[in-house]
Amino acid sequence: MATVGQNYEQDAFTCPICLETLKSPKSLPCLHTFCETCIGEFIVSTEQRADQNLSNYPCPVCRKVVTPTNPEDETSQWAASLPHNLTISSLILMQNAKSVEQECHICKRQHKISKATHWCRDCIEALCKECLHLHGLMKLFADHKIVQVKEIDTSASEQEPDLCMISDSCPVHSSKSVVAFCFDHHELCCVLCVTVQHRRCENVQVIKEMKYLKSNKINALVFEVNDIKSNIGNIMKDKGVKQVKLEAGFTEIEVRANQLISSIKGNLDYILALFIKELTLHERNKNASLKKN
Structure with missing residues (x-):
């Protein structure tokens, strides 16, 4: 932690509890800002002094009552749910960037x-x-x-x-190192967190094992994608063959239809010629018969 600020600008970056430069600054509704670890330890100590479960807690500076957004969780987790003061973090970064x-x-x-x-x-x-x-x-x-x-x-x-x-370091128990991640609450956990706050969670994974799990998942995903890609290629190939066969079928049907139409047209022309010939012969016979009479 850094030293206490010596002017107003530095005081704005100082945690009112530890009197050092803010780390992971968390803001209360009253706009007072504290280190996440400091306000977390303050909430836990307040509960211990009250010797009963808390439903709210006072601001360490102005004593305004703060109602947590996650009252069903352990009090040690209330600080993590507080909004991160991005403005203070940015100003601290800008101040540090001067050096x-x-x-x-x-x-x-x-x-x-x-x-x-x-x-x-x-x-x-x-x-x-x-x-x-x-x-x-x-x-x-x-x-x-x-x-x-x-x-x-x-x-x-x-x-x-x-x-x-x-x-x-664990965000709740600063003296412990994080060893796992709870996917149910999306939180980093130390051994104490796993055995106390997250003992009923179903999806807690050891961080070291997650590296191998991630690698295996990636390999499985790559294999699955390649398999899907191969299947899509086969489907497209089959589709192309079917398309060629279908177009060939339509062409053959068109040729046969044209041949059939030509054949029918030829037969009709032949029948029409016979009909006209017979009609002409009949007309001549009628005319000859009329002349004799």
Whole structure:
């Protein structure tokens, strides 16, 4: 976490609970903004002090009563459902963008300025080379995941990435790392979340296994698409053959029809010629008979 701001602009970016720069800022209906972890812990502690299930909770600043949008969920999940303050996040990004280099958080707390070269996903802090070395010597931090700041993908935005969002910590239990994802609630879960809040959920998958599952699903999908493509090709081929046969059939019928019409026309002409000949002969015989009489 960053140090307390020294002017009004910095105070606007400061969480009223932890008095440090806002991380994943969440806003209450009264427009007061807090770190998601801080307001979540405040709600849980309020319930513990009341020694009963909560239906609402007061704003830590103005004490205005806040009614959660998901009262049926565990109180530890109420903070996650609060609206994310995109304005504050954007302003913090713009303020950080003024500095070309990311500062080391540990040095900054000692009122020193050092260029950060690495980011600890578990501590959610930027580290310079010297602090990284000290960080690695601590047995408590031995298994923390460290990434280089320059390797963090910035392709999705022209500005520097929000490093505070790059963390493996559970959004509910900050001391635990996320190990699974609940597709029923669309939430990241640590071991405690899986065993407590999501124990009745039917679609919870371990994140590491999802990589292989995704790969298998993609391979199955590619196979299915290729199979469909092959079937469509066969159908189009059969359709083309049937089309050729159909056109040939129509041509043959047309030829036969023309031949039949020609034959009928020829027969009619022949019958007409015989009729005229017979009629002429009959007329001559009648005329001859009349002359004799």
